[in-house]
Amino acid sequence: MLDTGQRRAFDEQGFVRIPKAFAGPEAAAMEDRVWEILEERSGARRHDPSTWRGDRPSHLQSFRTNAVFRAIYGEATLGAIDDLLGAGAWPQPKHSGQFLISFPQPGREWTVPSSPWHTDFSFAEVQGDRLGGLLIFAFIADVPARGGGTPVVVGGHRLVRAFVESRPEQVKLEMKVSRRNFLDSDPWLRALAARTDTGNRIERFMEREHEIDGVPVRVAELTGEAGDVIVAHPWLLHVLAPNCGDRLRMGMAQRIRGR
Secondary structure (H helix, E strand, O other), X not given: OOOHHHHHHHHHHOEEEEOOOOOHHHHHHHHHHHHHHHHHHHOOEOOEHHHOOOOOOOOOHXXXXXXXXXXXXXXXXXXXXXXXXXXXXXXOOOOOOEEEEEOXXXXXXXXXXXXXXXXXXXXXXXXXXXXXXXXXXEEOOOEOOOEXXXXXXXXXXXXXXXXXXXXXXXXXXXXXXXXXXXXXXXHHHHHHOOOOOOOOHHHHHHHOOEEEOOEEEEEEEEOEOOOOEEEEOOOXXXXXXXXXXXOOEEEEEEEEEOO
């Protein structure tokens, strides 16, 4: 169940954190299993960073049905989803989601990424106050700042809603076209997504709050501790980020669609 403060955070920010949604031993068992999978697939060994090659390991989909990851969808996570979508108004997921795993990139300087800022749901999938779905981010291990956590635009879902309400024809367009039009609708958004943007992007987009049509926005990283779950609005604007920390970024993401 979400309390009043958590529901306000979801409505205003576009996401809410459920601390310790699953227990420490459950998270540790998931982490152990991920390392077993990585060693089996790529030879990456937990205590030997010299074997951590590449950026994001791929072809892990077949492991997402492993029973150890089911603990992500315990009472706390299910309760939050029920509060937002309605009990019985969404199908139970058939697997635990997509792995969010990235190896550290030594020597790489972290900055606010410029591309590809996107939403995982189309602009047609939310009507009025009815949510068409949710995004679930689960933390299998601690993810500190600059450690590969997903950057998001806090409050950006409110901008999408205003954009769609003022330009309803956008919902009929191809998803990538409507998102591009949205990012072009304001200079701050346009600069955020511009690969040619220079200067201190951390200061501009993260440390200074900006207001667009009365909505305060800024970029924040989705960081957390093992066992945390973040439940996000389907129009949460987000992007991939490099792991500039010293540990493996390890989590899972899931799209939950309402019936």
